[in-house]
Amino acid sequence: MSVYLVGGPVRDLILGRATTDLDLTVAGDAVGYAKALAAHLGAQLTIHAQFGTATLMLGDGLRLDVATARRERYLHPAALPKVFPGTIEDDLFRRDFTVNAMAVRVAPRGEELLDPFDGLKDLSGGFLRVLHAESYRDDPTRIFRGARYAARYRLRFSSRDRQLIRGVLAESVLRRLSTERLFREVKLVLGEPTPEAALKVLQDRGVLRTLDPALAVGNSAVAQMRRVRHAWQRLDRLEMSSSPRRWRVYLLVFLCSISPTVRRRVGEHLGVKGPPLDALIAELRAFRFLQTQLQKQSLRSSRLRHLLDGASTDLRMLLWTSGVKRVRDRVERYLTHLAAVKPALTGRDLTRFGFPPGPKYRRMLDRLLQERLEGRLNSREDEVAFLRRHFGRPR
Numbered sequence: 340m341s342v343y344l345v346g347g348p349v350r351d352l353i354l355g356r357a358t359t360d361l362d363l364t365v366a367g368d369a370v371g372y373a374k375a376l377a378a379h380l381g382a383q384l385t386i387h388a389q390f391g392t393a394t395l396m397l398g399d400g401l402r403l404d405v406a407t408a409r410r411e412r413y414l415h416p417a418a419l420p421k422v423f424p425g426t427i428e429d430d431l432f433r434r435d436f437t438v439n440a441m442a443v444r445v446a447p448r449g450e451e452l453l454d455p456f457d458g459l460k461d462l463s464g465g466f467l468r469v470l471h472a473e474s475y476r477d478d479p480t481r482i483f484r485g486a487r488y489a490a491r492y493r494l495r496f497s498s499r500d501r502q503l504i505r506g507v508l509a510e511s512v513l514r515r516l517s518t519e520r521l522f523r524e525v526k527l528v529l530g531e532p533t534p535e536a537a538l539k540v541l542q543d544r545g546v547l548r549t550l551d552p553a554l555a556v557g558n559s560a561v562a563q564m565r566r567v568r569h570a571w572q573r574l575d576r577l578e579m580s581s582s583p584r585r586w587r588v589y590l591l592v593f594l595c596s597i598s599p600t601v602r603r604r605v606g607e608h609l610g611v612k613g614p615p616l617d618a619l620i621a622e623l624r625a626f627r628f629l630q631t632q633l634q635k636q637s638l639r640s641s642r643l644r645h646l647l648d649g650a651s652t653d654l655r656m657l658l659w660t661s662g663v664k665r666v667r668d669r670v671e672r673y674l675t676h677l678a679a680v681k682p683a684l685t686g687r688d689l690t691r692f693g694f695p696p697g698p699k700y701r702r703m704l705d706r707l708l709q710e711r712l713e714g715r716l717n718s719r720e721d722e723v724a725f726l727r728r729h730f731g732r733p734r
């Protein structure tokens with residue numbers, strides 16, 4: 340039985356890049372091999388019986404996927420393939436790009452590189468090349484995958500690949516992808532380290548305008564995506580939590596640069612629908628309102644706090660990086676100072692002072708907060724005096 344390291348990890352190994360996801364292909368019984376390996380390494384094992392694959396978690400986030408070598412057949416363009424057991428050569432032939440179709444034999448030992456499609460040459464030449472002329476038609480998601488690799492590894496589609504892509508786009512193959520599959524690819528694109536570069540590739544290859552005539556990534560969106568990234572780096576340095584769904588912020592930036600009249604349609608053409616789309620549209624509407632408010636010459640701190648408390652983390656990021664200095668400064672003041680301001684007194688203090696518990700507490704504490712934010716109250720004593728003045732003597 341032979342075991343091979345295949346695909347992405349081989350590519351990353353050759354490029355000297357760190358990887359935490361390893362893929363092993365076994366010419367033989369993958370699940371049996373995975374069980375033996377997990378027992379040997381003391382790793383946590385999950386078996387996916389219906390696919391004949393298994394996953395080992397090796398600690399430190401290192402993940403090892405084990406699969407049986409297989410052959411694939413596509414019965415229709417853009418359909419999911421039918422899978423049969425096969426040789427390692429079959430397994431490499433079913434893959435997307437030459438740079439992903441390399442394997443290293445790891446058992447029996449020998450560390451032999453299998454590179455039947457000259458992936459090594461393409462990797463050093465900087466080319467993305469599919470293995471056969473039907474590849475993009477079989478699986479149009481490969482166009483998106485290619486754009487991601489192009490951006491991530493600074494590769495470019497070969498001239499034949501450009502021609503093949505033009506051909507399948509003209510045949511409207513993208514329309515055959517389900518919205519779920521399309522959206523998955525869009526999320527992966529937006530989840531790349533530099534999504535604007537991947538989007539530019541999709542734009543240059545005509546993919547964006549094929550999805551929707553109004554879909555384009557302009558210079559201002561590109562610039563804002565870069566600002567978003569810098570903002571996250573700052574937040575990370577400050578150890579302040581930031582959005583866990585980074586793709587979503589990039590999607591907001593992207594949609595924000597598109598005319599409000601066609602945003603919903605464009606969102607749908609990117610595979611977003613239902614409540615998630617409604618939420619995006621509502622946030623973009625709120626963005627316009629908040630952008631106007633935050634640009635006003637005078638804006639009280641309490642009002643700023645109120646406005647941004649009501650905005651989502653993603654929306655605050657959109658405002659912070661929108662490129663208007665006054666807005667940026669105000670969001671920063673909120674994040675670094677105003678968001679954490681609170682009165683020294685609590686509901687428990689109000690009870691201790693003898694105020695009868697009830698909805699009035701909310702009003703009292705809100706007033707205290709407001710006065711604090713405006714800088715009119717600076718200590719606990721100030722707050723007690725304020726309460727006496729405005730809410731009368733406690734019981």
Ligand code: CTP
Pocket residue numbers: 346347348433434435436439440478480481
């Ligand atoms: N693959 C493919 N066509 C697809 C999806 C995957 O040919 N539509 C192949 C590719 O050869 C890829 C391998 O399956 O190398 C594993 O897929 P995936 O984990 O998505 O890709 P990686 O190359 O590991 O890329 P990434 O670093 O983005 O995870």
